[in-house]
Amino acid sequence: MSAKLLLLEDDPAIARTVAYALERDGLTVTHSLLVHDARQQLQSARFDLLVLDVGLPDGSGLDLLRDVRNTAPTAALPVLMLSAHGEEIDRVLGLELGADDYLTKPFSPRELAARVKALLRRAGHGNGNGHPAAPAATAAALFHDDETGQRISLRGQALPLTRREYRLLSHLLRGAGRIHSRDALLAAAWGDDSESTDRTVDTHIKTLRAKLRELDPAREYISTHRGMGYCLDLQ
Ligand code: CA
Numbered sequence: 001m002s003a004k005l006l007l008l009e010d011d012p013a014i015a016r017t018v019a020y021a022l023e024r025d026g027l028t029v030t031h032s033l034l035v036h037d038a039r040q041q042l043q044s045a046r047f048d049l050l051v052l053d054v055g056l057p058d059g060s061g062l063d064l065l066r067d068v069r070n071t072a073p074t075a076a077l078p079v080l081m082l083s084a085h086g087e088e089i090d091r092v093l094g095l096e097l098g099a100d101d102y103l104t105k106p107f108s109p110r111e112l113a114a115r116v117k118a119l120l121r122r123a124g125h126g127n128g129n130g131h132p133a134a135p136a137a138t139a140a141a142l143f144h145d146d147e148t149g150q151r152i153s154l155r156g157q158a159l160p161l162t163r164r165e166y167r168l169l170s171h172l173l174r175g176a177g178r179i180h181s182r183d184a185l186l187a188a189a190w191g192d193d194s195e196s197t198d199r200t201v202d203t204h205i206k207t208l209r210a211k212l213r214e215l216d217p218a219r220e221y222i223s224t225h226r227g228m229g230y231c232l233d234l235q
Pocket of ligand 1: 009011053054055056
């Protein structure tokens with residue numbers, strides 16, 4: 001089964017280049033020129049990845065991204081954002097809204113194809129070439145999150161977590177395979193407690209990793225993405 005990708009891009013030249021590069025790699029590409037059309041596509045079919053531009057004739061790709069994250073069937077859909085050169089604000093906002101990766105225009109088709117494959121692999125989609133993954137348990141499947149009791153177990157063993165660590169790990173699990181910015185993690189685990197800083201997140205991730213390692217020394221579950229945040233890796 002080949003991976004299905006939805007491309008939202010209004011520049012026909014860029015769209016053609018992107019589609020060509022990805023189809024050559026065995027992916028099936030559906031192309032939308034408008035936010036409105038992409039929204040309909042997402043409602044009517046299942047996709048493995050969304051590549052979206054920010055500036056579109058009928059709105060912003062960021063609005064679509066927000067809706068994608070807030071809608072159950074697409075909440076975990078991997079998203080790669082194409083941001084215009086110099087639009088730092090779009091990139092930051094996009095990552096905060098839950099984009100998994102971004103490329104700044106102009107980019108090479110080869111770079112794009114590599115990023116797309118990495119995202120598909122991270123989402124458990126085989127080797128990124130459209131071949132299904134071996135039926136190994138993904139990391140997320142090894143955890144059990146008892147949301148009522150606020151307890152998480154790994155491989156059947158309860159993790160001794162503080163309240164903050166529970167909220168952090170629970171948030172990472174729900175968005176497994178995605179990079180979460182420190183701000184997003186702060187909001188998830190600390191709410192509007194203004195005493196907390198990025199450093200607070202780093203400290204808690206450190207203790208969380210130590211506790212995970214106690215139960216499973218062979219594997220590192222949480223990866224650091226410099227300048228972007230943290231991710232619970234699926235493989
Ligand atoms: Ca555009």
